Each structure stands twice: as C-alpha cells, then as structure tokens.
Amino acid sequence: MFLQQLINGITIGSTYALVAIGYSMVxxxxxxxxxxxxxVYMLGGYLTLMLYTGLVGSFGLSFGLGxxxxxxxxxxxxxxxxxxxxxxxxxxxxxxxxxxxxxxIIENAVRIFFGSxxxxxxxxxxxxxxxxxxxxxxxSQVIILMISILLMLLTSVTVYRxxxxxxxxxxSQSQEASQLMGINVNGIISxxxxxxxILAAIAGTLVGMYYQNIDASMGASVGMKALASAVLGGxxxxxxxxxxxxxxxxxxxxxxxxxxxxxxxxxxxAILIIVILFKPSGLFGRKQINKV
Amino acid sequence: xxxxxxxxxxxxxxxxxxxxxxxxxVEEGEIVTLIGSNGAGKSTTMRAITGLKELAGGKIFYQEQxxxxxxxxxxxxxxxxxxxxxRQIFPxxxxxxxxxxxxYLRTKAQCEExxxxxxxxxPILKERENQPAGTLSGGExxxxxxxxxxxxxxxxxxxxxxxxxxxxxxxxxxxSLIQKIRDLGTTVLLVEQNARSALKISDxxxxxxxxKIVLSGTAEELxxxxxxxxxxxxx
Numbered sequence: 001m002f003l004q005q006l007i008n009g010i011t012i013g014s015t016y017a018l019v020a021i022g023y024s025m026v027x028x029x030x031x032x033x034x035x036x037x038x039x040v041y042m043l044g045g046y047l048t049l050m051l052y053t054g055l056v057g058s059f060g061l062s063f064g065l066g067x068x069x070x071x072x073x074x075x076x077x078x079x080x081x082x083x084x085x086x087x088x089x090x091x092x093x094x095x096x097x098x099x100x101x102x103x104x105i106i107e108n109a110v111r112i113f114f115g116s117x118x119x120x121x122x123x124x125x126x127x128x129x130x131x132x133x134x135x136x137x138x139x140s141q142v143i144i145l146m147i148s149i150l151l152m153l154l155t156s157v158t159v160y161r162x163x164x165x166x167x168x169x170x171x172s173q174s175q176e177a178s179q180l181m182g183i184n185v186n187g188i189i190s191x192x193x194x195x196x197x198i199l200a201a202i203a204g205t206l207v208g209m210y211y212q213n214i215d216a217s218m219g220a221s222v223g224m225k226a227l228a229s230a231v232l233g234g235x236x237x238x239x240x241x242x243x244x245x246x247x248x249x250x251x252x253x254x255x256x257x258x259x260x261x262x263x264x265x266x267x268x269x270a271i272l273i274i275v276i277l278f279k280p281s282g283l284f285g286r287k288q289i290n291k292v
Numbered sequence: 293x294x295x296x297x298x299x300x301x302x303x304x305x306x307x308x309x310x311x312x313x314x315x316x317x318v319e320e321g322e323i324v325t326l327i328g329s330n331g332a333g334k335s336t337t338m339r340a341i342t343g344l345k346e347l348a349g350g351k352i353f354y355q356e357q358x359x360x361x362x363x364x365x366x367x368x369x370x371x372x373x374x375x376x377x378x379r380q381i382f383p384x385x386x387x388x389x390x391x392x393x394x395x396y397l398r399t400k401a402q403c404e405e406x407x408x409x410x411x412x413x414x415p416i417l418k419e420r421e422n423q424p425a426g427t428l429s430g431g432e433x434x435x436x437x438x439x440x441x442x443x444x445x446x447x448x449x450x451x452x453x454x455x456x457x458x459x460x461x462x463x464x465x466x467x468s469l470i471q472k473i474r475d476l477g478t479t480v481l482l483v484e485q486n487a488r489s490a491l492k493i494s495d496x497x498x499x500x501x502x503x504k505i506v507l508s509g510t511a512e513e514l515x516x517x518x519x520x521x522x523x524x525x526x527x
Binding site: 163166167169170173174176177179180181182183184286 | 342344364365368369373374376380381382383384385389392393394396397440441444
C-alpha cells in the first residue's frame, strides 16, 4: 500500500516538477511569478487533444503542433504583456496582474472554444502493467517518469552548461550588466517563457493521458501546487523545483490515502507552510549573498 | 580622426533634462576624463554612449559612423564597452565566469588570449578565479568589473567611477592600471569624482556641470585652472 502510493506520488509529482521548473525559471530571470503558467499547462493538454480529435489525426503531430502553439502563447505573454512594463520600469506588481489576467483569458478561451465539460483523453502510453506482490506499476507511470527525468536533465544541461543558459543566469543576476556584455536580454527572457511553456504543455498532455480526462479548471489547482513546489525546493534553483515537485506529489498521494482524499491539498500546503517556517529559502534555496 | 564624437547630445529622465547639449571628442589612444560633481550628468553620458539610455537629441559618431541608433549589443560587438557605475558584477558567478561573460560575443580563442592579458594586469583575479564574485572585496570587485569589460575586447573602454568607495592605496593601483590598459592600445573614456588622480593620468578632460560642459582642455591646463582647483580639487 505505502509503496504503491509512493509510486503514484512520484509519477504525478514528476509532472508537477515540470511545471515548477517553469515558475522557477521565470522567477529567476524576472523576479516575477508567472501566474499564467498553470493555464498554459492546461492549454497544452487541450491543444494536443483538440488538434488530435479535430484536425490532424496523428497524435504525435498534434502533440508537436500543440507544443509549438503553447510556446507561442508563452512568447506572447512576455512580448506583448510584460516587455513594455519592463521598459517603463513599472513596479513588479503590475506584471503580476498581467500574468493573472493572461491566466484568466486562457482559461476562459478554452471554455469558450472547446467547452467546459470534462473531456475524455486517449492514453497513448498504455502498454500494460507489471505487478510485484501488491504493487502495480503501469507503463504510463514508467513513461511519464522517464520523460520527466529526461526533460529535467535537458533543462539542467541547457541552463547550467550552454552559453544560452549562462546568459539566462546572467540576466537573472543583473539585466543591465547582461546588456553591457552584449546579451540580447529580451531574447533571453522570451526564450525563458517559451521553455517554461513547453515544459508545462508537455506536463499537461502527460497528465491528461494519465488520468484519461482533462478539464479547463485543472490549470488552476496544478498551477498552485507547482508554484508551491518551486517555493518548497527554493525558487530560482532548478534542482529545487524538481525535488519540490516530486515531494509535493508524494505528500499529496500519501495524505490522500492515509488521512483523507478530501484533505489532499490541505495536507500538502500544511507541509509547505511548515518547511517555509523553518527554511524560508526552500530546501535547496541559496542564502542571498549580495543584492543584485 | 576622432574615435568617438558626441554632437549636441540631449538626454531626458521624464521631464528632467539630464544632458542639455553635450559635445566632445575622444581621439584614438587618449585617456579622456569627464569630471563633475554628483548629478552633473557624467554617468548619464556613459549610458547614452552605450545605448542604455536613449537620446532625446543629438548624434553620436564612432569611427565616423553614426551610431546613435545602435543597440547596446551592436556597440559592444564593435568595441565600445562600459564598466558601469557601481560595478554590477554577477555576484553568484565565479570570478572566472564573470570574466568569460565579458567575452560573450567573442570567440573562445579571442577570450583565452584576452584572459591572459587580464590575468597579467590583475593577478588577484587569477588567484580568486573560483570564488563567487559577490564575496570579493570592493577593490577586487572593481578590478573584476574592469577586467570583465576588457574581456569584451574594447577599442574604446568606458570606465564609470572606477575609484568609487575604494581605499586610497587601491585607488592608486586602479589608476596606474588604467594607464597600463591605455598603453596596451585601448582608448579610455573615464568618469571620475576623484578629479586630481584622474587628471594626473589623463591627456584631456571635460568638466560637466548640470548637464553642460563648462570647461575643457588638456589635463595639465585643468589641473592649473583656478575654477577646477576651487570646485574639484579642494584648493
């Protein structure tokens, strides 16, 4: 029972981690919470499904197109919603409202165009399951975990090992100094939004397949949990977001199975509050050395 | 032929006129200093030259090309590099990562070559290369900021208040290093409140007051000028 719940928790937690990375990256670069990230997660799941059932017919192609479109949405949020605020040096709170606004617009648009009822989702990852004693592992769980780990590795390598990643880290420390190095700061910020949107969209699609249904409100609850995961792990630190996401998933499933499923969100957030009380910068968060 | 020429530059911050009509030139191989008190517009001039602040009027020429509308990136690519006021190093990067970031637009080979020069000029940056830059002392951070700007391969190096907040001995070091950098073939435009030390190593200087150039001449002329002695040298 415990082991089974642990496996379920790790699976769902790995998808929270993908969304959490997005919150963490954008916060790292802009010191701004992109509240639209949860809606982009939901939108990603929807776009894949709608392209698949309505237009394209091939799941792989729909998935690819879906990711491209969500990346475009991420780009749009920054390019047309936030860049002007940055140039005018508007207080950060205004940008927060902008991302909240985009989150509402995306969610409403999905309801209007695709309907607000829960939709069945095809599970393309179902190739059977294996049972050890009383523990069952499905192929979906294995594939979701593998894809998530792969994406986390890919994101980490991109951020910590490539020139582009170095530029992102530079922008997160000082936009003006980055500009003086010749870094295209706006380009790097756009890229950050696109990467975080793509990760969220992949997570949305995986979760749609895992639960075999999708609805327009899923972005709000997962968005909050993923944001919490990022804070739990330490905002702006990628490994923190990853571990935070997986832990959040584990807390939630264990809480639901041992205490009550009605309290699943309350339990995970209670744990979050306690962690923050004792470790305000999160599990992997750095202490501020220097104000940038 | 002037390396840099500003013609009637006007810069506004909202309704405040920060630069009112600034014109000056920097010739190749010179050290030119802008002196002036707080709020005179020295840093704004630097920001205007590098494109961090847009012009409200006037034109900037670099190697006889109008660069008024160039992006900061394009200017860096073409050899105009600023070591900004307040140093603005990347505190979480190591010293070496900071230096490499300075060579962001250059090839690896170019970076390695310049890195050696920078290490010769500032041996402390080699000693501390793996230390997070945020933990360096003020003087070391200043050297890092100058070294990082050098990594961009500047033809024209802009230094904004390199002596700010440093101990007198370190200030002396910084100024002698600026001379060395010039001797290596880099033209330097310097902004300083520390007028005496700056003038001692400069070829020419301009005095800024409330967004206008009120005096100009060779460094020796200005060192002897009554006006400068009273206002900036405390004599």
